[in-house]
Amino acid sequence: MSAGERTALAHAPVVHASLSSRIGMTFWTVLVATLIAVPYWGDRQMMRLLTEVYSFVALASLWNFLAGYAGLVSVGQQSFVGLGGYTLYLCALWAGLNPMVGLPLAGVLGGLVAVPIVLLLLNLRGAYFTIGSWVVAEVFLQIFQLVPAVGGGSGISLPATVVQSVARSRGARESLIYWVFLALAVAVIGVIVLLLRTRYGLALQAIRDNETAAKANGIDVNRTRMIVFVVSGAATAMIGSFVFLQKLSITPFSAFSINDWTVNMIFITVIGGIGRVEGPIVGTVVFFVLREFLADLASTYLIILGVVAIAVMLKAPKGIWGYVADRFGWQLFPLSRRLVRPPAKDRADRAVRVPTPAA
Amino acid sequence: MALLEVDGLTAFYGDFQALYGVSLSVDAGQAVAVIGANGAGKSTLLKSIVGMIRAAPGMIRFDGEPIGGGRPPKIVARGVTMVPEGRRLFSSLTVEENLQVGGQLGRPGPWSLARVFELFPALAERRKERSTSLSGGQQQMVAIGRALMSNPRLLLCDEISLGLAPIVVRDIYQRLPAIVAEGTAVVVVEQDVMQALSASSYLYCLQEGRVLLEGAARKLDREAIKAAYFGV
Amino acid sequence: MVAFVHVIVQGVLLGGLYALFAGGLSLIFGVMRLVNIAHGDLIVVAAYFAYFTMQALGVGPFTSLLFVVPASALLGYALQRSLLNFALGDELPPLLVTFGLSVIIQNVLLILFTHDNRRLYAGPIEMASWKFTPDLAVGVLPVIQFVVALAIIGGLQLLFYRTKLGRAFRATSDDPAIAQLMGIENRHIFALAMALSLSVVAVAGVFIAIRTTFNPFYGPQLLIFGFEAVIMGGLGSLWGTLAGGVLLGLAQALGGQINVGLPFTAGHVVFLLLLIVRPQGLFPKVST
Numbered sequence: 001m002s003a004g005e006r007t008a009l010a011h012a013p014v015v016h017a018s019l020s021s022r023i024g025m026t027f028w029t030v031l032v033a034t035l036i037a038v039p040y041w042g043d044r045q046m047m048r049l050l051t052e053v054y055s056f057v058a059l060a061s062l063w064n065f066l067a068g069y070a071g072l073v074s075v076g077q078q079s080f081v082g083l084g085g086y087t088l089y090l091c092a093l094w095a096g097l098n099p100m101v102g103l104p105l106a107g108v109l110g111g112l113v114a115v116p117i118v119l120l121l122l123n124l125r126g127a128y129f130t131i132g133s134w135v136v137a138e139v140f141l142q143i144f145q146l147v148p149a150v151g152g153g154s155g156i157s158l159p160a161t162v163v164q165s166v167a168r169s170r171g172a173r174e175s176l177i178y179w180v181f182l183a184l185a186v187a188v189i190g191v192i193v194l195l196l197r198t199r200y201g202l203a204l205q206a207i208r209d210n211e212t213a214a215k216a217n218g219i220d221v222n223r224t225r226m227i228v229f230v231v232s233g234a235a236t237a238m239i240g241s242f243v244f245l246q247k248l249s250i251t252p253f254s255a256f257s258i259n260d261w262t263v264n265m266i267f268i269t270v271i272g273g274i275g276r277v278e279g280p281i282v283g284t285v286v287f288f289v290l291r292e293f294l295a296d297l298a299s300t301y302l303i304i305l306g307v308v309a310i311a312v313m314l315k316a317p318k319g320i321w322g323y324v325a326d327r328f329g330w331q332l333f334p335l336s337r338r339l340v341r342p343p344a345k346d347r348a349d350r351a352v353r354v355p356t357p358a359a
Numbered sequence: 360m361a362l363l364e365v366d367g368l369t370a371f372y373g374d375f376q377a378l379y380g381v382s383l384s385v386d387a388g389q390a391v392a393v394i395g396a397n398g399a400g401k402s403t404l405l406k407s408i409v410g411m412i413r414a415a416p417g418m419i420r421f422d423g424e425p426i427g428g429g430r431p432p433k434i435v436a437r438g439v440t441m442v443p444e445g446r447r448l449f450s451s452l453t454v455e456e457n458l459q460v461g462g463q464l465g466r467p468g469p470w471s472l473a474r475v476f477e478l479f480p481a482l483a484e485r486r487k488e489r490s491t492s493l494s495g496g497q498q499q500m501v502a503i504g505r506a507l508m509s510n511p512r513l514l515l516c517d518e519i520s521l522g523l524a525p526i527v528v529r530d531i532y533q534r535l536p537a538i539v540a541e542g543t544a545v546v547v548v549e550q551d552v553m554q555a556l557s558a559s560s561y562l563y564c565l566q567e568g569r570v571l572l573e574g575a576a577r578k579l580d581r582e583a584i585k586a587a588y589f590g591v
Numbered sequence: 592m593v594a595f596v597h598v599i600v601q602g603v604l605l606g607g608l609y610a611l612f613a614g615g616l617s618l619i620f621g622v623m624r625l626v627n628i629a630h631g632d633l634i635v636v637a638a639y640f641a642y643f644t645m646q647a648l649g650v651g652p653f654t655s656l657l658f659v660v661p662a663s664a665l666l667g668y669a670l671q672r673s674l675l676n677f678a679l680g681d682e683l684p685p686l687l688v689t690f691g692l693s694v695i696i697q698n699v700l701l702i703l704f705t706h707d708n709r710r711l712y713a714g715p716i717e718m719a720s721w722k723f724t725p726d727l728a729v730g731v732l733p734v735i736q737f738v739v740a741l742a743i744i745g746g747l748q749l750l751f752y753r754t755k756l757g758r759a760f761r762a763t764s765d766d767p768a769i770a771q772l773m774g775i776e777n778r779h780i781f782a783l784a785m786a787l788s789l790s791v792v793a794v795a796g797v798f799i800a801i802r803t804t805f806n807p808f809y810g811p812q813l814l815i816f817g818f819e820a821v822i823m824g825g826l827g828s829l830w831g832t833l834a835g836g837v838l839l840g841l842a843q844a845l846g847g848q849i850n851v852g853l854p855f856t857a858g859h860v861v862f863l864l865l866l867i868v869r870p871q872g873l874f875p876k877v878s879t
Contacts, residue, residue: 067683071682073682073683073686073687075628075690120863120866120867123866123867123870124822124866124870126626126682126686127626127628127685127686128626128818128822130626130628130686131626131628131814131815131818132818132822132866134811134814134815135815135818135819135859135862135863136863138815138855138859139856139859139860139863142852142855142856142859143856145852146850146852146853146856258811259694263694266687266690267691270687270691274683299698299699299701299702300698300702302694302695302698303694303695303698303699303702305694306691306692306694306695306698307691307695309687309691310674310687310688310691310692310695313678313683313684313687313688313691314677314678314684314688317683317684409772410771411768411771411772430771430776431771431772432771432774432775432776435771435772435773435774436774440772441772443769443772447766447768447769449761449762449765449766449769449770450765450766451761451764451765452758452761452762452765456758456761459755459758460758460759460762460770460773460775461773463755463758463759463773463774463775464773464774505773506772509773509774
């Protein structure tokens with residue numbers, strides 16, 4: 001390879017799209033457009049269900065980002081869900097702030113609180129990090145139970161005035177909340193995809209694959225993980241805030257219970273496919289389909305999910321999507337990386353031809 | 360009938376083929392050397408015999424019984440064991456404990472803690488020390504002693520000279536005859552050709568997963584060995 | 592003053608139990624690098640087993656141990672051989688498989704035994720106490736539990752450092768591949784370690800079920816206590832684990848004195864503080 005070609009390659013563009021991802025993006029665009037229109041033709045029940053789907057997709061995607069990309073398996077994300085909920089409630093009750101303002105505030109607070117938490121927890125490795133994250137959630141649970149100012153053990157009910165400040169009519173409210181959740185889900189996935197396309201995202205995957213090698217290549221592993229944790233915490237808090245807006249009341253147990261949030265996040269991601277953006281989406285679909293068939297058997301449902309998750313982890317650790325994607329080489333988001341060789345006319349020494357041997 | 364018969368052994372690491380039909384045999388009480396350059400497949404051969412790498416059942420026979428594909432603990436119970444490459448002592452155990460673990464199976468035979476300390480007196484003084492605090496040569500002695508504690512009928516030694524000073528290597532190799540004398544057949548895998556020749560009666564030379572040369576140690580021509588070793 | 596001493600004593604005695612939870616957890620981690628998220632739930636399983644043994648045979652909790660301990664050992668062996676041996680290795684599978692197991696166990700217990708709180712009744716001994724001074728009385732039961740805990744930890748120490756099996760455990764922990772060359776079958780050793788771990792925590796589980804009520808969802812609480820004790824004590828050392836357990840017990844006892852709702856929170860706070868100040872724990876062994 002000549003010097004000219006080498007220089008040209010160093011500046012060669014990295015292409016992220018592929019045929020599969022173009023089809024995927026078209027699909028997503030059409031899908032989102034359809035979903036945006038649902039309040040105009042769908043019924044209330046459908047909107048509620050879809051809202052729940054969006055919240056799970058978003059929460060699971062964030063958990064996947066933490067565990068599947070940054071390698072941080074947290075079973076304490078419910079800390080942020082509850083924190084977001086309480087932030088929204090208290091901002092409304094104490095400062096009369098509209099929930100639409102409470103939403104981003106919850107994100108800010110979630111991010112701020114995440115900083116000391118992650119600094120503390122990064123002292124712990126692997127499984128100990130995991131349990132440590134659980135301890136943190138327990139601490140939140142117990143603090144909120146003990147402090148009367150935030151409602152204590154019986155929690156807080158959202159006053160009607162606050163609910164109505166979102167939008168006056170019930171229909172308008174439901175539509176608005178629906179769109180917010182859809183926007184949150186799209187934003188979460190969008191941000192994750194964009195982040196993964198950058199060098200930063202490459203660093204993440206390097207850390208996930210081989211931490212020591214990543215460090216040797218100059219990647220600041222701890223700082224990268226911190227950033228992921230904080231972003232994840234902030235976003236989770238935002239989702240949590242509106243989840244509790246919908247629920248109309250919040251208690252420490254409903255806010256910080258591992259069973260209501262984290263268990264689902266984990267099962268969805270594991271079954272759908274950990275370490276891929278499409279995974280949590282596929283997992284959420286499976287989750288809800290299963291729930292339709294096993295609707296009334298709450299405990300049995302969890303047992304079945306648990307068994308499926310274990311089976312997936314042992315036999316097909318890449319999850320449903322991971323298996324399918326590897327088999328067929330599909331990718332629904334533009335996340336591949338290919339160097340494109342610059343076209344011939346840019347290569348200065350094309351003019352020099354290799355002499356052909358005399359016949 | 361030979362004690363160990365390897366017949367057309369193939370071995371893979373994933374998609375990479377490391378051995379292409381290697382055959383060798385070892386008689387009871389014999390010392391055999393396997394030499395070859397790095398990557399020739401010597402370690403792979405030993406690991407396959409002792410079960411750490413899967414082999415097809417018929418390819419390896421010990422005492423007439425097929426052992427290919429068996430799990431290492433079962434194969435060690437039959438009387439085949441290995442001194443692994445790089446010593447691989449148990450770092451949290453003392454010298455004495457390392458030796459005792461070697462005798463875990465309690466196979467009957469001439470080797471015991473006392474006998475091993477007789478063979479390697481330097482170890483007796485250090486029996487209560489952590490194995491990691493010993494010199495390289497002493498660690499190698501512990502590794503050999505540990506393997507002997509299972510009273511093997513066949514002892515496989517994987518590059519015991521690696522990383523050791525020549526004088527230390529000679530010292531260790533001088534004990535080999537005592538081991539063979541107690542009735543243990545030995546297979547020595549070495550990059551150090553001279554040492555291998557001095558310790559054994561029969562030699563195999565591997566190159567890129569194949570046996571390129573074999574013969575009685577004393578009868579082999581030096582030039583032929585060199586050629587086979589380097590694949591010239 | 593006397594009340595203070597009383598609280599200290601309570602805390603230390605409770606710490607013995609926590610040390611047992613921690614011991615079981617750290618034993619497993621030491622031998623096979625597995626942190627079992629379902630650890631606490633398996634303790635609760637032992638408590639339920641004790642409950643029903645007591646009902647079926649009309650015996651007290653201490654007698655029930657004669658059945659519960661072997662049953663737990665068997666459960667541990669079977670669980671390891673059939674499931675957990677396949678989950679060992681990289682970061683994610685062990686965590687996620689044992690997490691799934693935890694959820695499954697909790698919900699199976701819920702279906703079988705409902706959400707009702709239960710307790711094991713030990714009879715008059717629960718109220719018995721020794722009076723050291725007219726003001727200072729120490730419960731007989733806590734002392735017995737602490738002594739048993741000490742004995743078990745001492746026993747584990749002996750097992751690991753003076754027996755053939757202990758050598759096998761330590762060798763496998765150092766280098767599982769080469770341990771095989773010693774005739775040690777990894778699958779079997781790991782299962783033995785799990786059986787041992789569950790036997791130890793079964794005792795602690797029965798003891799704590801005499802002190803407080805339990806239900807299907809009590810497991811995580813116990814896991815967290817064990818985990819906090821392990822981290823505070825320092826990884827790799829059994830006596831360190833005892834120290835960690837005692838520290839946790841003390842923190843909880845003192846917290847409970849300040850406010851009746853505070854004991855667990857106090858424990859968590861002390862744990863988090865120690866994590867900031869001395870992340871390697873009180874008595875870490877230099878581990879490989």
